[in-house]
Amino acid sequence: MNINFIKTFLVASETKNVSRTASLLNYSQSTVSGHIEKLENELRVLLFHRKKYGIELTNEGLTYIKYAQNIIDSNIEFEKELRGMYKQSESLIVNMQESQYIYKYSHKIGKWLMDNPHVNITFKTAHSDFYLKEELSNFETDLSLITDEYIINNTLDNIAISVDNLVLVSNKQISSFHLNDLENSTLLVTEKGCSYREQMEKILFKNNITPMQKLEFIGIESLKLHIKKFGGIALLPEFVVTQELKNNELFLVPLDYQFTTLKTNLLYNSSTKKNSVFSFIENVFSLEG
CATH class of the missing domain: 3.40.190.10 (Periplasmic binding protein-like II)
Structure with a gap:
């Protein structure tokens, strides 16, 4: 059931006038009439009597008001809860060379972001740098692709990603x-x-x-x-x-x-509290062919 039809019905039940309802909702009069007619067809009842100078609620229309209002209220609560979920969104900092993003992982990253709209990502240029490892240890960075001739083992979690000529x-x-x-x-x-x-x-x-x-x-x-x-x-x-x-x-x-040949390894801190880190790794890197 279209929520806009219900909103139109509730406004019309107060104004008892199609023209006034159209003005308040910024609709045309034909749109208001269309909403009401479609809602009546869905409910299989007549909600208004059409009068010469306005409209008047039928007994069924009077009864439906409280149900219509409950639907609107529930929808408002749902939207509030949804916004609340998004406010609890996670932010990831990913260190990655531009070439790796463009030629290897952009498609998978884009797909993952569509499936995880609550995650904000900052991409930074990644080089073979001691400070990147320190940032990962201190949770200042969440993921880092390190490319070098040799990858030095350390206390961080380390996944071999690729070897390139x-x-x-x-x-x-x-x-x-x-x-x-x-x-x-x-x-x-x-x-x-x-x-x-x-x-x-x-x-x-x-x-x-x-x-x-x-x-x-x-x-x-x-x-x-x-x-x-x-x-x-x-x-x-x-x-x-x-x-x-x-x-x-x-x-x-x-x-x-x-x-x-250059080796690329994925470094991350498995002690992170961010679930999106593990989801990102699984979907973007682990399945690479």
Whole structure:
């Protein structure tokens, strides 16, 4: 039964006038008449006598008033309780690299959020950082994806999520390339602390190489946009350039060098009191293929 039909009935029972009811509810007169008629059809009774100068409640209409009011009151109480439930909502802080969100988990996260509208989430950039682990221990952060060459075990709960390859890419096909050729190249990197950038910096330091030009970007998407339009070379996880490689927008640089694979682990504190933490883990990460 449509709650608006009942509201219209109650207002009309007081005004005893279709025009006045329409004005109070900001409806057209035909809408008011339609609501009343549909309610009468559902109840299979006549609620009003139609008079020349207004409407008058029938005996059935008089009887129905208290039931209609109970329905409205119950609906109001339900909405109050629902709002109260939402006021008890949980907030999660999730540390995750932009590339992981976009290319791996955005779909599952979006679905989980639709199923959990009471949860508020703050996404922060996650790097391999001691302070992230400290924040998790102190419940300042709820979940963190740590990506690094080695994941150091600690007192936090730790779930291995993925192992990813790094690839060197450019917007042009290159027939031959050596590490020292980076001296004459424009190198594109992400912000400091990013595990992808750290791997490239280790290579440069170990081989005493200084690129001709180095461009730093705030995220993977802006970096990819630049390299596709203007060129350069970048070391990126393979999963973020799969589509570009397939479409020949980017190309693998033929470097005879074995890049380190990066491990991604999920860290969290199982002593948390937030049920949504465990639900998020189960639905977003545990089922990943």
